[in-house]
Amino acid sequence: MRECEHKIEVAQAHGQVVAVQSDDDGSHLRDEAFAQGIADFENERTQPPPEFSHGDMLRWWNEGYDFAAELDEMSCCSGCNDSTGNPCITHS
Numbered sequence: 653m654r655e656c657e658h659k660i661e662v663a664q665a666h667g668q669v670v671a672v673q674s675d676d677d678g679s680h681l682r683d684e685a686f687a688q689g690i691a692d693f694e695n696e697r698t699q700p701p702p703e704f705s706h707g708d709m710l711r712w713w714n715e716g717y718d719f720a721a722e723l724d725e726m727s728c729c730s731g732c733n734d735s736t737g738n739p740c741i742t743h744s
């Protein structure tokens with residue numbers, strides 16, 4: 653897990669940039685839920701916090717969680733880290 657942490661941090665930084673740039677029209681809630689999903693995956697929490705456990709917030713939380721899970725899987729995949737810089741067939 654430890655060698656996977658860097659790419660997750662990059663994803664979180666990216667999410668924060670997106671959150672800063674988005675207009676205040678509700679999309680910040682999506683970014684917040686997405687970022688929370690990433691953070692919860694990183695902290696090995698499989699359930700969303702109560703405020704993210706329903707409706708769109710839950711959907712966005714799941715998107716963030718799944719995104720982090722895929723990134724984590726790719727960062728640990730020898731096929732994705734064969735020094736070509738390209739994802740393997742499974743993750744492309």
Ligand SMILES: [Zn+2]
Binds near residue numbers: 739740
């Ligand atoms: Zn792969």
